[in-house]
Amino acid sequence: MRIGLTYDLKSYYLAKGFSQEQVAELDCEETINSIASALEKHGHDVERIGCLEQLMQALLQGKRWDLVFNIAEGLYGIAREAQIPGLLDAYQIPHPFSNTEVLAVALDKSLTNAVMKSYQVPVADFRVVRQEMDIAKVDLPFPLFVKPVAEGTSKGITARSVIHNQQELAVRCRELLEEFHQPVLVETYLPGREFTVGMLGSGEEARVLGVMEVCLHGAADSQGYTFENKQKYEDRVSYHLVDEPDVAQLALKAWSALNCLDAGRVDVRMNAAGNPVFLEVNPLAGLNPNYSDLCILCKLIDFPYDQLIHSIVQSCLKRHGLDSAILTNAACLCTLVQTDVSVA
Ligand SMILES: Nc1ncnc2c1ncn2[C@@H]1O[C@H](COP(=O)(O)OP(=O)(O)OP(=O)(O)O)[C@@H](O)[C@H]1O
Ligand SMILES: [Mg+2]
Incomplete structure (x- = not known):
């Protein structure tokens, strides 16, 4: 398939005069290269499109893709993660991860808390x-x-x-x-243990990949997973897979309440009574293979990065009824490989 890749690169915005703080959430080249390489390994033809402005230019030039793998965080406004997905919807181009309206709601933690409350998901x-x-x-x-x-x-x-x-x-x-x-x-304030839960799939097929406890050590700010702790995670934070069925169940309920799609993370913390409470959902979770929480969790469960990316694409294609097309392509690829072997 022809897959476009949209993203907001730190270096692109730093060169335009943005500060380190303004670009803190954005991606580095390593993340883009890793996603592109995972998609290519699965036989896709990848085009690196870039940010919203570059996508707009490409669309106006008449370029189209079978699917656009979007990880752009966006720069402006509370619905910033929904801007590229909204544009792709207008052009009827499938994109993995949650729908546009969910990306807009999930970034607003007060709106998300209100939705969770209405579905009886415990929030602070x-x-x-x-x-x-x-x-x-x-x-x-x-x-x-x-x-x-x-x-x-x-x-x-x-x-x-x-x-x-x-x-x-x-x-x-x-x-x-x-x-x-x-x-x-x-x-x-929720004073208890903290977890991040990896989610894969949509609707009935949504499942918990694993529950990872975030433990703070040494010089870490003890109050929580602060900005400083996150930046210095190698010295201050350790991550452990844990068997916490209540946390897993809460995350799945939260994921379904918002109808989140394909992949992401749900953050959970325990209250003073030791019961899990929803913190936030990340429908566009970071995908850096080394330091993003979802990828750290995938390493702990021995789920290879390339497989994660492939599963995200497959989940998206399935929602669009396009997964059989992939199977046909795979079958063609097999036939070609066999033909090559027999010729050799
Ligand atoms: N009500 C709370 N009580 C205790 N700690 C909290 C609370 N809300 C947030 N925190 C702490 O702050 C951290 C960041 O909060 P939150 O997950 O809402 O922010 P974020 O910036 O969206 O995180 P992410 O990097 O996961 O996107 C949490 O991981 C947790 O340690
Ligand atoms: Mg969080």
Whole structure:
């Protein structure tokens, strides 16, 4: 198949004058090369398209692909992860991972919490601070946890995210409002163990790949999987596969509640009573083979990276009723190989 690859490269935006912090969530060349190579190993013809602007140019030049493998995080707005998928929908080009509307909702953690609550998936009590005057209206007991409502890669999450009193709440909310230009999510602090759950497949076929506990050590910020801990994960964090059926079940329920597709991650933490609580869903999880949580988990379960990428494509094709086309192609490839052998 002809597969296009869309992404937001750190180096592309750094060259345009963006700061390291602004590009923290974006991808590096190694990730793009790894995905391209995995797709090529499965016989696909891969074209590296690039970012939204480059995709728009290619589409206007009349270029089309059988499928576009999109991992672009987007730069602007809370629906930024949904922008390329929306454009691909308009051109009727299949793309793996969740539908456009799900990508838009999932990046807003307050909207996602509301959806989860309506499906009886346990979430921490929460309030949204949209402007300074909302701070005084927060009526939840301390300790609390504050974070930007729509960031990833733990941006805005530091040792000061745990809040013990009204004064800390006011100071930190003001700082986050000013720095991130978006509402602040205030949640009950969940003091327990933390997990990330790898998900593969859609609808009835969705399954948990594994539950991975995130353990902090040494100089790590003890409050959680902060931005600093994530950057220095090799020294501060260890990852372990664990058998936690309640966590797995919660993740699957959350995945189904939003109708997430193909692959991703659900983050879970335990509350003071030791019960698992939904933190967030990542329908467009990082795919760096070395440091992305989903890929670390796949290594722990001996699920090769190339197989992960192949499974994502297959899940997408199946949803579009195109998986038989792949089988036919594979059958043709087999015949060709056999013919070559017999000629030799
Ligand atoms: N209510 C909470 N109580 C305790 N810790 C929390 C809470 N919310 C978030 N955290 C901590 O902050 C970390 C990052 O939060 P969250 O997963 O919401 O952010 P993110 O930036 O979207 O993460 P990712 O890198 O997975 O995209 C969590 O992994 C957890 O350690
Ligand atoms: Mg997270």
